[in-house]
Amino acid sequence: MKFVWESRLDTGVLEIDEQHQQIVALIGLMADLQKKPLDFGELQKLFDSLNVYAHDHFACERIMVFQAGLSETSLWFNHQGAHEYYMKRIADFRDDIDRRDERALVQIGAFLKYWWVQHICHEDMLLVEVLKEKKLHDEAVAASLIPDERVRDQS
Numbered sequence: 001m002k003f004v005w006e007s008r009l010d011t012g013v014l015e016i017d018e019q020h021q022q023i024v025a026l027i028g029l030m031a032d033l034q035k036k037p038l039d040f041g042e043l044q045k046l047f048d049s050l051n052v053y054a055h056d057h058f059a060c061e062r063i064m065v066f067q068a069g070l071s072e073t074s075l076w077f078n079h080q081g082a083h084e085y086y087m088k089r090i091a092d093f094r095d096d097i098d099r100r101d102e103r104a105l106v107q108i109g110a111f112l113k114y115w116w117v118q119h120i121c122h123e124d125m126l127l128v129e130v131l132k133e134k135k136l137h138d139e140a141v142a143a144s145l146i147p148d149e150r151v152r153d154q155s
């Protein structure tokens with residue numbers, strides 16, 4: 001399962017893109033490992049790194065949403081649901097790895113690649129678009145307040 005960064009995964013938000021790139025790189029390393037005689041210890045280490053990294057990345061997106069004041073929107077409820085679904089699937093896969101189930105590895109690889117591409121290209125792109133719109137809106141509101149302040153200060 002080859003998995004490398006592609007420009008279609010770029011959201012345009014540097015912090016998010018760098019984290020996604022790191023996640024893609026870790027999944028790529030897991031795939032490379034499967035080409036050699038399998039080292040389950042190394043696989044577990046990479047899988048755990050990926051999970052910690054994904055968890056932190058989801059937290060980062062959550063902070064951005066909360067800071068934008070969008071935490072009570074259906075957009076965020078759905079998005080958070082997708083993150084929770086991912087973490088549940090990953091917990092099951094961790095059990096497969098602990099059981100050293102080699103057959104499950106193909107499934108795990110396919111799931112990781114499919115889920116991240118779908119999530120980044122659809123849900124994260126939408127999230128970033130809404131965050132950008134909200135930022136522009138907030139800036140416009142802030143800018144429109146400046147003349148009012150000036151008038152008030154002069155009176």
Ligand SMILES: [Fe+2]
Binds near residue numbers: 016020057120124
């Ligand atoms: Fe993301």
Ligand SMILES: [Fe+2]
Binds near residue numbers: 083119123124
């Ligand atoms: Fe996300």
